[in-house]
């Protein structure tokens with residue numbers, strides 16, 4: 001099950017709850033591996049309303065109930081660790097600017113408590129800010145272990161903080177975190193190295209969206225794909241749980257510098273377990289594995305409306321449609337009220 005923000009932690013401390021998060025993830029325990037919604041590693045890391053965090057004691061206690069229940073049903077669950085960087089808004093930070101590699105506005109929208117607002121020009125992180133954020137990820141990994149997660153996934157995808165460091169159009173730093181590929185990826189590897197000191201690296205996954213373009217403030221340039229090739233080759237020196245890649249989120253056939261077939265392009269570069277996502281159904285998922293271009297397929301939206309997606313695939317049952325209007329709304333509706341197939345029929 002692919003990581004999906006569902007904005008149901010609508011409480012003061014952004015704590016996952018027994019009423020909502022526990023049943024939601026438990027209903028989906030047969031997924032094989034659940035990757036949770038992106039969960040902010042600190043107060044600075046947040047950028048959307050009502051997203052759950054993994055930095056406070058209360059949040060750890062809330063997640064404990066989720067992992068216990070998923071484990072009781074025989075499932076495995078990783079938590080996705082998230083920092084949105086410049087995709088946030090001052091409304092989340094008492095009027096202070098969000099943090100980013102450079103003071104470059106993504107010219108996107110931020111989903112604030114008062115609705116969608118234009119993003120602002122963020123504050124370029126100081127070296128101290130970067131070191132603090134490395135610590136925040138490390139602490140989040142410690143918290144994840146304490147909360148009973150089977151592992152963690154670094155959200156280095158979809159135009160958020162790590163992606164902002166990787167990409168030349170969002171990173172114009174002149175210090176050791178900007179410039180060449182080694183510098184633009186330094187922050188990611190510092191976080192990974194700090195995390196593997198506190199959680200076995202076999203329990204760490206990392207997610208990338210190499211051909212993301214024209215979304216989340218990201219524009220591809222000639223160095224973007226080579227930078228992802230550099231990262232993924234370097235990850236051969238690690239022993240991670242998996243690398244999780246997304247096929248392009250939109251049509252990139254005419255986009256300069258884009259790779260159209262991500263699994264096919266990156267599979268030969270990576271020796272470890274490769275997970276692929278975005279737009280797969282049962283047939284195309286089986287095909288990508290049969291062709292040897294991935295080891296695992298993550299399904300997102302199909303899991304929103306089919307808690308028993310695995311059983312439905314197994315029996316060739318029809319799938320229920322998801323309702324986009326309730327992706328991010330508070331409460332049970334569109335969250336824990338999608339029935340299993342047998343119940344529905």
Ligand SMILES: Cc1cc2nc3c(=O)[nH]c(=O)nc-3n(C[C@H](O)[C@H](O)[C@H](O)COP(=O)(O)O)c2cc1C
Pocket residue numbers: 002003004005006037038080155157158207246277278279280298299300301302327
């Ligand atoms: C409601 C919703 C929330 C999402 N939130 C996240 C997230 O928190 N982290 C992430 O990496 N991707 C997120 N995504 C992207 C999904 O993980 C996945 O890449 C996308 O839905 C495409 O896969 P699919 O075609 O199987 O749905 C989200 C997608 C949706 C629909």
